[in-house]
Amino acid sequence: MPVPPISDLNDRARDVFRVVVESYLHTGAPTGSRTIAQRSGLNLSPASIRNVMQDLEELGLIAAPHTSAGRLPTESGLRLFVDGMMQALEPNAEERSAIERQVTQPGPVEAALAATTAALSGLSACAGLVMVPKRELVLRQMSFVPLSQDKALAVLVSEEGAVENRVIDLAHGVDPSVLVQAGNYMTAMLSGLTLSEAREKIGREIGEERAMLDDAARTLIERGLAVWSEDGDRRPVLIVRGQGRLIDAADAVQLQRITELLDDLEGKQEIAELLDSASAGDATRIFIGAENKLFSLSGSSVIAKPFRGLDGRVVGVVGVIGPTRLNYARVVPMVDFTAATLARLVGRGA
Structure with a gap:
């Protein structure tokens, strides 16, 4: 009807x-x-x-x-x-301060996103959600550590100090000196570039035969960069905090349904698709119960709001998931304020 x-x-x-x-x-x-x-x-x-x-x-x-x-x-x-009919209740000074404190802390943007989401979860008594595109790492240093005759560990250090490791296959009989040569070359030539920029530059250098590398080192470098590409540079990052609050809010009849929803949140794919759908336009989106198939059994609602970078493009979506009887008048403005706060965070980190 x-x-x-x-x-x-x-x-x-x-x-x-x-x-x-x-x-x-x-x-x-x-x-x-x-x-x-x-x-x-x-x-x-x-x-x-x-x-x-x-x-x-x-x-x-x-x-x-x-x-x-x-x-x-x-x-x-x-x-x-x-x-x-709803009359919105704007966040009070204490609530605004609790959210803003997470944004002003030094450190990686991802850590601030997680902390802000946790603060939103605590204030709203819901599970907090934020989804952003996976940011491309900017290279500072790369090295290769031998693990066995046919395996090596590719170690990447970003400008922010984050360290990522990937195991890669080696051609049979690769000399350990080749690992050192490849790591030194990448650090010298590619420092300060994003992964996509590094791949483009390596491809151009090798294509024009300007890279002073032997075939083994060239192959190793291409393989080392490829493992991050294959891992999905553009895959969205979904941060969920306060899942336990969904169980706290559930009665005994709903408990099994909420447990199934938590399993879906762990998988993250469907909730990521839902948040992605909320990124169209500027308005706060509210999904109530069966309006979305993910929540048709659990009796849950999602409130989600996109936030934009300095160039005006949508760079993420923040929101909460809670019972359908959550306090919409209080939580909707709280999500709006958090989105505006995260927009400033993204602008600062740009």
């Missing part, structure tokens, strides 16, 4: 609907007509409220979890509330 526009609801229906939704978001429990009459201040009798709730149920905005129960908002009802 399509979600009716908010203009289709009269004032009385809007008031009752708002009470049902806000009570659910606060307690997770269904709300009955008598409770609404006693606590809402709407000055309506329980009978009048029941009539309004019946109309809202026919519109698909609320439903009874079982016979003689109160009413809960449906996912369609939550969508209508979030899009048309």
Whole structure:
């Protein structure tokens, strides 16, 4: 059933609907007509409220979890509330400071991304997510360490001081001096270049036969650079923090579903695709429950916001995943603020 526009609801229906939704978001429990009459201040009798709730149920905005129960908002009802009725609550000074502190700390950008995501998770009581393109390493030094007659360890040190190792195959009978020659050449010629720039330069030098290398060293250098290319320079990096909060928020019935969702998060592919879909445009995207197949069973929602670099291009997406009854009014602005903060981080590190 399509979600009716908010203009289709009269004032009385809007008031009752708002009470049902806000009570659910606060307690997770269904709300009955008598409770609404006693606590809402709407000055309506329980009978009048029941009539309004019946109309809202026919519109698909609320439903009874079982016979003689109160009413809960449906996912369609939550969508209508979030899009048309929610009043956002901006992060307070303490919350803003907690997020900004992670960005101002010295160190690699990836560490700041992880710390900021953890802070967002703690403040929102959800799992925090951030996805960015894998940044190309800038070479400072490269060397080859023999492991056996047919294996060597290619060691790359980036300008940021990060060290990565890859095992590569050696041609039979390669002299250890060739490993030293290849490492020295790469450090001298390729320092300060990204991996893609290094591959291009090596290809050009070898193609024009300007590289003063023998065939064994040339092959070793090409193979050493190739292992990072094969590892996927452009693969997105997905950081997830606070997964345990999903279990904390789950009741016993949902626990198995949440456990399955955590397994999906460990695989990361589907959640990465979801966040990638949120990178189109500037708006904050909210996925509620079955609106995305990944959350159709777990009863979860995702709030995601892209952030941009100095050139205006989208360079990442940040968000949270939590129960469908999360505090949207508080969490949506918090995700927006985190996205703006990460945009400054990316600009600083550019």
